[in-house]
Amino acid sequence: MPTHETIEPPDTSLDEPAQAQTPLDGQQSDPALVAEQAHLAESRTALRKMRERTESLEAQGGNPVSTEYLKAALYHRAKALVDDPRTPLFFGRLDYTAGEGPYADTAGTPATAGTAGGSESTRGTVTAHGGEPFYIGRRHVTDAEGNPMVVDWRAPVSRPFYRASRSAPMGVDLRRRFGFSHGDLTAYEDEHLSNPLEAAQESQILEEEIERPRVGPMRDIVATIQPEQDDIVRADLSGTVCVQGAPGTGKTAVGLHRAAYLLYAHRDQLRRQGVLVVGPNDSFLRYIGDVLPTLGEIDARQSTLPELVGRIRIRGEDPAEVATLKGDARMAEVVRRAVWSHLREPSEGLVVPRGARRFRVPGYEAAEILRGIQARGVRYGAGRSILPQRLAHSVLLRMEADGDSPDDRVQDAVARSKPVRAYADVLWPAVGPARLVFRLLSEPAFLAEHANDVLTPDEQERLVWSKAPRTAGSARWSLADAVLIDEVADLVDRTPSLGHVVLDEAQDLSPMQLRAVGRRCSTGSATLLGDLAQATTPWATRDWSEALSHFGKPEAHVEELTKGFRVPxxxxxxxxxxxxxxxxxxxxxxxxxxxxxxxxxxxxxxxxxxxxxxxxxxxxxxxxxxxxxxxxxxxxxxxxxxxxxxxxxxxxxxxxxxxxxxxxxxxxxxxxxxxxxxxxxxxxxxxxxxxxxxxxxxxxxxxxxxxxxxxxxxxxxxxxxxxx
Known part of the structure; x- marks a missing residue:
């Protein structure tokens, strides 16, 4: 049952250091800056009231279970509305030209954001150019009447902030960027995109934001997303994107912002199916851990690969050559053969007593049922569940031929009967993933039986433990072993698929590790992030097309980022x-x-x-x-x-x-x-x-x-x- 808890406001005792940027000349007393500061204050007040309204709603679920679910939903909503005063509530503004705004074709619809030029609120007005102003920020903020005061950076109306130019203004007359320090507005810069004669200038605010000193965890980049990054961030959910990014190109931030964008654009679907971020280690996850919450997204889960495949306790470490061999894609075929080798041809028929009568299914018919189930391509565990029902169906056919009229309840009873279960267990025995991998690594004959034409004798010798532990429980399993166990577990029972997976440092994963992460989004999509020049594991990929094939997304599009924004x-x-x-x-x-x-x-x-x-x-x-x-x-x-x-x-x-x-x-x-x-x-x-x-x-x-x-x-x- 969902639970809820008190939401604490962000700790402001450790404010970030002052931004490198200072107010532009003469702007501190500029009436426009004063008006923008007033709009910022009103927006923060509106966000606080949104959260207060959410927290004050009384649960009206109608029964205890519904009440708890409603409380949990309200808790998550209130948590997403927490305002961190150290973070700018908005960072930009778009003024559309008259007749070009998103409400241009809607008669009587008011504009949806304030305009510069006065200290009083100007919501519901238009700019001096006759168009509509939109303040672009990290989340959507509305006033008590529902009028937007800040528009989410992921909304379609916000895209021109990142993409518009003088050659393609996208209906925008003015783009304004704001400078902040400690969450307070300090400066602004204007670009008049509708004037092709105005000389283009580099944005001082944009450059200072990119170069601002880094203290603490990773920050979001919503104020500095570049057009080539924006294309990746807003890529459709249906497709998988692989980002080859040089150092400092922001590939990690792009992947996280794509997750935030997809959670915004497909919220119901991804809340239901789940979003997962996979990082190389715990230190890295702590470093990026604040990015999605800062953007108001708290539903994505973060994990390392060992946590993801941690069906057993990982206590050992393989030599590089052994780990590389265990991570080889050929091992998928070895374990597949080992799993399906457990099927047994029937040596005798099935006899099922029902009252005073006995019904017999011949061995050859049971063998045909066995092969038919296997030919359907089902998981091993699913086939094991199907077999008793198929055997029971054959028994029912004989009961009907004998004059009975059995129904589905009789078939279920026969399938659960001791003779059928015992017979099915012999033909299709249970397989324990850890036990199976234990046998492959500790029994040379068992490994050779399934790997003779896949691995060389020397490779098989390297795989087998020199001193095998007595039991699977006492083994010092390595990460490579855990990945093999995860492969077996997926062969037995299908791994549930998430809606989207973000995999960082993907170049360092072995083929088997890529398969392990890829099966977590087999029916969803993914964002793979990496740099082939930073591949540092012995089993690292050397080619993205090969890696994507192992990942299960060979059709994925590869984007290359080469412009560095952070590294000098x-x-x-x-x-x-x-x-x-x-x-x-x-x-x-x-x-x-x-x-x-x-x-x-x-x-x-x-x-x-x-x-x-x-x-x-x-x-x-x-x-x-x-x-x-x-x-x-x-x-x-x-x-x-x-x-x-x-x-x-x-x-x-x-x-x-x-x-x-x-x-x-x-x-x-x-x-x-x-x-x-x-x-x-x-x-x-x-x-x-x-x-x-x-x-x-x-x-x-x-x-x-x-x-x-x-x-x-x-x-x-x-x-x-x-x-x-």
Whole structure:
């Protein structure tokens, strides 16, 4: 039964640092800015009243169960209406030209947002150009009469904010962008799209929002979505999209915003079917965890792959070559054969006593029933459920031939009878997924029986445990084992399909892992996000078309994002030196930022001392700091920081604390970003991987984490590929 709880307002004790942007010259006393500030205040008041109305509704379910369901619905609605004063309620405004707005053909319909030019509310009016103004924000806000004060960024009327241009104004006369600090409106910029003679200018507000220092979890990008990103965000639910995105192109944010858009456009369907976000690790999920709630979406579930396939406890880890083999697509055929090998040909007929009579189904007829069910392509478990009914039907035919008139209730009784159940259990025995994989990994003969023409003898020998545990319960299962168990479980009983799945860092999944995630949206759609240049697992994909085939969506459309909005130009150009070695087929990324960032390389025998000095320098600047190093060097650098009295959080530590400085093992750096990065000993990061190419890919990941500055500290020579 649904439950509800008190909704706490957001914690404002830790406000985000002031935005880098400052009020544009002369705007602080501008009457238009004053009017916009008034509209912001009125909109916040309206949002508060919307939430109060929701929370004040008394449950009128009619009975206890309905009342609880209504309370739960109201709770979720109120939670979605929570206003975070640190976040701008709206970030833009569109003024449509006369006759071009969404209500242009509706006589007598009032305009739906305020206009600049006065301190009093101007809802229900039009702009100076005769058109309608719309304030674009993170969620829909209405006044007491239902008039929209802020329009959701996902609404069709909002799309021109991201797509309109002077060459294609989409009916928009004026596009206004707002600058904010601590949730307060500080500035605005106007673009008159209906005037083709007005010179186009770069948006200072847009650039400052993109480059604003990052502190804490990942933020949404609704104010800065670019046209090529918008195409992906608004892609139809019926299709699967694969995004190949270079570092800093916003692919993760695009995937999350697509989930938010689909939840808005297909709310009833996706609420019913579910939306899942799959990330590479818990640290990554914590980092992105606030994005969807900020956009008012609280229905999407987030998970890592181990949680998704966690039918057993994962306690072990395979060597790279074994994990790669277990993740090979050929293993799907091995386990399929092993599952269906449990079927048995009948050695005798079925005899069912009914009163004083006995009815017999010959063995050859039972065999035909068995083959007929299998030919239907049903899951193993479904066939096991069908068999007793089919055997009972044959018994009923004999009862009718004997003069009886049995009905469906008799057939059900026969199907549940002890002789039929016992006979069916022999022909179609139960299969336990964990037990089956245990046999494959512990019994060489059983594995050879099902893998002889699929895997080589050497591969089979590598798969079998050298020292097999006594029971499946005592086995130290690995993630690769759990994926195999999940494959067997799907062969036995179909895995329920969700409406949409967002899979990040998809390039790092093996074929069997891709199958595991793909079956969670077999009748739905997906958004796959990744970068082939950042593939760092031994089993990683090298081609998106192959990966999509394993995922079960070969028809998916692949989009490539190469414009970097976060990584500075100097840094991305330096890291791109590795591309010819790690991903020669990819287009080199470029940075669209005017500031090139800071890149310093320090060669020194005193690595620990220089690292501490670089960290201090980074901490003297605004924003977050990441100290990235090979996993094996984390302990040494932590000791140096402790000795220097510098506080930090260790990424991946469940008991980590809030701190501006994160110590980041290279294995956990993927998907994260920091304003300033201090990277220690690139050669060690490369050497830690099982081969040089994978090591260079790991280094590429680490090099592309900064938003403002990168300092490299090393004693060992830099990798040759990085020297250019």
């Amino acid at each position: 130009a100097d840094v991305i150009e330096f890291a791109a030196r590795l591309l010819p070695s790690i991903a020669p087929t990819l287009t080199a990324p470029s940075s669209v930022r005017r500031t090139r960032g800071d890149l310093l390389v320090h060669a020194t025998p005193s690595v620990a001392e220089w690292t501490v000095a670089c960290v201090r320098t980074a901490l003297d600047r605004p924003g977050s700091v990441g100290l990235v190093t090979a996993d094996s060097r984390v302990g040494t650098l932590r000791a140096a920081l402790d000795e220097a009295g510098i506080g930090y959080a260790l990424l991946g530590d469940e008991n980590d604390v809030d701190a501006r400085l994160d110590v980041v093992p290279a294995s956990l750096a993927k998907g994260l970003e920091f304003d300033h990065v201090v990277l220690v000993e690139p050669a060690e990061i490369v050497a830690a991987e099982h081969d040089e190419v994978t090591g260079l890919r790991r280094l590429y990941v680490c090099l592309t984490r900064p938003v403002t500055s990168l300092q490299i500290v090393h004693d060992a020579p830099l990798p040759a590929a990085l020297l250019g």
